[in-house]
Amino acid sequence: MKLVVRRSVCFQGHQIPDQEAACQQSYGPDLEYRDLMRVTAIVICAALAGCQAVPGEGPLASAINEDAGRSPAEIGRVNAAVFDIVDVDNHTARLVSDYVSTALKRRFGIGGGPGRAVIGIGDQLKVTIFEAGADGLFSTNDSKQATIDVVVQPDGTAAIPYVGTVRFAGRTLEQARQEILASLKSKAVEPDVIIGMGDTPSRSVTVAGAVNRSAQIPLNLSGEQITDVIAKAGGPTSQPYESYVTLVRGKKTGTALLKSIVENPSENIYVQPGDQIFVTRDPRTFTLLGAVKSNSRIEFGANDLNLLEAVALGRGGNDETVNAKGYFLFRYEDPEVVLGLLGQRRFDELARKGMQPDKDGRYPIVYRFDMSHADSLLVGQTFPVKSRDVIYASRHPAVDLTKFLRVIGAPVGIAVQGAAISNNLSD
Known part of the structure; x- marks a missing residue:
């Protein structure tokens, strides 16, 4: 059996020429398994360096993990966003779920x-004055009371007969009542006052x-x-x-x-x-991207939504391409939650590296889920999805490896033989 590998990739900064003689080796019918795996490993090492040039559906899990906690200078992009990754376990899910936004x-x-209810400008009042005698200022033989309609003027005052100008604005009904009553005690016969409110445009x-x-x-x-x-x-x-x-x-x-x-x-x-x-x-929505069956922006359509329900709304991950260890949720999170997850020291370190809040004072955080563990099906039920979250399912490294080997003309069977090695290298 003769195995021929043609490649022309950028490996560690050097261009490898497309010369069949440089990459050619012959094997007899008794090729040993370890020799095949050795060749596979060599091809994989070259492929992993070249796979970055292969078109994909977003970053690999390894790329996201590598950028976490790094400054723009370390990443190599001037305006790169600084974020950190938090592995979601039972404790993390409950901390996020129990947080109440205020x-x-x-x-x-x-x-x-509710505070103190006071009279305001434009309010309509009914001031009723009572007297004990029939010969008082406001009483007659038929009635011992008089009702006066009052509208509080722009300067906050209103006029009351025999009392004069009274300040109403900013006072409670009782305070206004006491002032009127004090002014009438020397003028009316055993007076008493009741103030009622009509239309109150100032209290609306x-x-x-x-x-x-x-x-x-x-x-x-x-x-x-x-x-x-x-x-x-x-x-x-x-x-x-x-x-x-x-x-x-x-x-x-x-x-x-x-x-x-x-x-x-x-x-x-x-x-x-x-x-x-x-x-x-404003219907709450989240965006589902990556190695899933449906990349789309999806409405919650319910009172609450957890991670598993959100992935299910997008018809789940693509079994042929998804990396079960590479589910990520990107979110701008409230500072109280970020501090609770990272601690003050880590938070300050990221702030020095350039982590910045959005216009609402929230900080970028990435939650990482490992769906290869059984308890992830329990943790995912308690982790709440918020509006504008981005859920990203990264593709398996073997997907890019297969694409790369096809590009350079190598047998795809090598990718199948070395998928486990590729997975280990990416981890």
Whole structure:
């Protein structure tokens, strides 16, 4: 049997000429298995150097592993993103799953009760004054009371007969009542005062967007939370798991998933007068790439989604090409999670190397899954997929090896014989 190998590859920086005589060796019919494997190993070593020039469906697992934790200078690309890899086990999956995002609460620092309800500019009030005698300022033989309609003016004040100008804006109903009462004690007969609220434009919030009825919602005196005012606007037009709530308060803005607000009471903050709430429908999606049966952008279509369900939505990995040890999930993660996974020392080291957050303050992290272990089917059920995640299934190194050997004209059977060696070298 005569084995001829033709090759023209860049190996360790040197061009190997395409000369049959340089790569030719003859074997007799009694070729020993170890000799064949020796030749296979030699071809594989050359092939692994040349496989990088073979077209592929993204990086190999070894390339992702190699770039993890390296600076742009170490990688050799000026603007390369600095990231780290975390192996997902039972502990890691639970840490990520148990983390609760608190975007609105962190942004506004709001907790506890609704705050103090005060009178504001434009509010309509009904001031009722009672007197004990029929000959008082506000009483007659028929009635011992008088009701005065008041509108708080732009300067925060309003006029009351026999009292004068009273400051209402910024005061509670009781504080305004006490001021009026103090002014009347020397003028009216045993007076008493009750103040009621009519229309209160200063105590309203705007709810718009993907709700059934956009409106300005007046707030009651006890205070209302985000879900309360959304309900008064007819509720969202979409499911909570694909509805995002954006709250604008002055110059600050915070956005959270309605599902998170419903499930986490700390996120269901009390709104304040003047707040603007916008509800938008944005179906949560993830992207599935690599050695899978369907490369696509896929909607969750459910309240929650774990890793196994996400891969299944893309019809799973391609059995002929996928590397079971090379499933990766790329994500910009909240800093609290990154610190919990990496620790402060490793986090600081990556920051010095150039790891940078995105516009929302989240840091790049790559989760690695080894689907060759049985417990991965359990771990994958507890690891949550988030919107905009990228799940990448790397191809097996033997795939590129086979392609390369075809390019150089070597027998493909050598790749089959040496697949195990290639796998070991890549690990």
